[in-house]
Each structure stands twice: as C-alpha cells, then as structure tokens.
Amino acid sequence: MKLETIVQKYQCTVYTPDIFQPEKDIAFGFCSDLMSDALMIMNTVRDEQVLRNAVLITGLTTNQSIRTAEMLDIGVIILVRGKIPANQVIEVANESNIILIGTDLTMFNFGGALYADGIKGITAKK
Amino acid sequence: MMSIAKHFDISPFDFDHAGMMSSDIKRTLKQLKFNFAFIKKISVACYEAEINIVIHSVGGYGDLKLEDNHVYLQFIDRGPGIQDINLAMTPGYTTANEESRLNGFGAGMGLTNIKNSCDEMSIVSDPNGTVLKLKFFITEDSYDEH
Numbered sequence: 432m433k434l435e436t437i438v439q440k441y442q443c444t445v446y447t448p449d450i451f452q453p454e455k456d457i458a459f460g461f462c463s464d465l466m467s468d469a470l471m472i473m474n475t476v477r478d479e480q481v482l483r484n485a486v487l488i489t490g491l492t493t494n495q496s497i498r499t500a501e502m503l504d505i506g507v508i509i510l511v512r513g514k515i516p517a518n519q520v521i522e523v524a525n526e527s528n529i530i531l532i533g534t535d536l537t538m539f540n541f542g543g544a545l546y547a548d549g550i551k552g553i554t555a556k557k
Numbered sequence: 558m559m560s561i562a563k564h565f566d567i568s569p570f571d572f573d574h575a576g577m578m579s580s581d582i583k584r585t586l587k588q589l590k591f592n593f594a595f596i597k598k599i600s601v602a603c604y605e606a607e608i609n610i611v612i613h614s615v616g617g618y619g620d621l622k623l624e625d626n627h628v629y630l631q632f633i634d635r636g637p638g639i640q641d642i643n644l645a646m647t648p649g650y651t652t653a654n655e656e657s658r659l660n661g662f663g664a665g666m667g668l669t670n671i672k673n674s675c676d677e678m679s680i681v682s683d684p685n686g687t688v689l690k691l692k693f694f695i696t697e698d699s700y701d702e703h
Contacts, residue, residue: 474597503597
C-alpha cells in the first residue's frame with residue numbers, strides 16, 4: 432500500500448512534508464508505546480526489506496520514537512490518538528530522515544484498519 | 558589497519574539528547590559499509606545501554622572502539638549500581654520510574670535485548686557505578702556479499 436494512500440484514506444497529517452515519500456510502499460506494521468518492546472521484536476527481523484517497508488505505530492510523541500525507528504531502519508512513524516509532536520521532535524525526525532505522520536484514530540482502530548488493508552504485523556523470530 | 562575510537566558523555570534524564578550516541582555510531586558503521594543486520598544489532602544494543610544510563614544512573618559515558626575483528630562498546634556510569642543483576646536480567650523486571658515510562662522505556666527488556674544482540678557481554682556493578690562491556694565480532698557475515 433502506498434504511503435500516500437494511507438495518508439489520504441485515514442486523513443493523516445504529515446509533519447515532515449520535506450521528506451515525505453508518497454510512493455513509498457508499506458507492507459508491514461508494528462504497534463507499541465513501549466520502545467523497548469519495539470526494539471526487541473524488530474531486532475529479530477533478518478529481512479532488510481521488511482523493516483524498510485514497515486511503519487511504527489505509536490502514541491509516543493517524544494524523540495525516543497524517532498531514535499527507535501532510526502536504530503531499526505524503519506522510515507515511517509505514525510502517531511495515533513491525535514497526538515501532535517513538538518517542533519523539536521519534528522526537527523529530529525527530519526534530521527534522521529524519518530517520515531512523521533499523525534492520525535486521530537486510536538492505535539487499535541488504526542492498526543485494525545491497516546490490517547484489513549493487507550498490511551501485515553511484525554512478529555518476533557526465534 | 559582499521560581502528561576507530563569515539564567517546565560520548567551521557568546525561569541522566571536528558572530525554573532530548575538520549576540516543577545521540579547510538580545515532581552517531583549507527584552513521585559511523587554505515588559509512589564503513591557493514592550490512593543491515595550487523596549495524597542493527599549494534600545500534601539496538603547501544604541504544605538500550607545508552608537509555609539505561611539515562612534512566613537509571615546519575616550519569617556516565619559510552620565508548621566505541623572499532624578494531625580489525627571486533628566492535629567494542631563500553632558503558633560506564635557513576636552509580637547507584639544494579640542491586641541484583643540476575644533480577645535485572647529477567648525479562649519484564651524493571652525499576653524504572655514514571656518519567657522513563659512516559660518516554661517509552663522501563664519495559665524491563667533492556668538488558669535482555671542487549672544480551673541477545675551482542676556476541677559477548679560482561680556487567681559489573683556496585684553502588685559506585687556499573688560497567689557494561691559488549692563485543693561484536695566482525696566476520697564476513699558482517700558485510701554484504703560483493
């Protein structure tokens with residue numbers, strides 16, 4: 432699913448328009464407010480393409496969401512529950528080349544909608 | 558031969574700058590053409606260790622040393638130390654405070670995550686501080702095939 436399609440379908444706000452990639456293909460997603468959990472699960476992913484085509488869905492609007500995505504090579508963060516990031520967080524996202532997007536939907540509803548769209552969840556590999 | 562050393566100060570509860578060491582190291586490793594999997598495991602371990610100093614200590618520092626056949630990370634803080642290392646290594650066990658949790662950490666997975674990422678880990682702790690040393694072996698698997 433193209434990132435542009437997600438943004439339009441779910442009326443998302445793009446906070447980093449300068450680095451937005453409308454054609455970026457999104458095939459995987461992971462939801463968490465706990466960055467340690469995101470790091471643990473996604474650290475087990477061996478296929479580079481999975482994370483390159485993944486979104487991190489979170490309610491955490493701090494720099495630590497950006498850093499977590501950066502460490503994992505995830506290029507897109509979608510903030511849920513209508514949370515608005517501080518300008519300083521947007522700056523870090525731009526510097527780290529992480530696309531930052533927001534939606535008013537809750538985490539469950541947004542994750543469920545993307546799942547119904549065919550986006551797959553990322554699970555830990557043993 | 559290849560040899561790089563870097564030093565980073567890490568401040569307690571400075572969530573605005575937490576992760577800068579890991580970000581710098583990740584960029585350094587990318588420039589050296591290591592592959593995705595190798596860079597990711599070092600970045601994740603480094604980030605978790607950096608965050609540990611931010612959320613659990615009164616401050617400290619991290620060092621990167623890169624030599625021919627290994628990447629070496631060490632993290633040293635000035636206390637208050639880990640009371641029970643075995644307990645701290647238990648997945649889900651945490652002593653993190655509310656501020657850390659509000660920043661997305663304190664899930665009790667940090668040390669477990671670090672241990673799973675590195676090739677060798679040693680940790681020594683007393684009330685004056687904690688020393689965490691991590692080693693990652695550079696092999697032909699650390700690079701993409703040419």
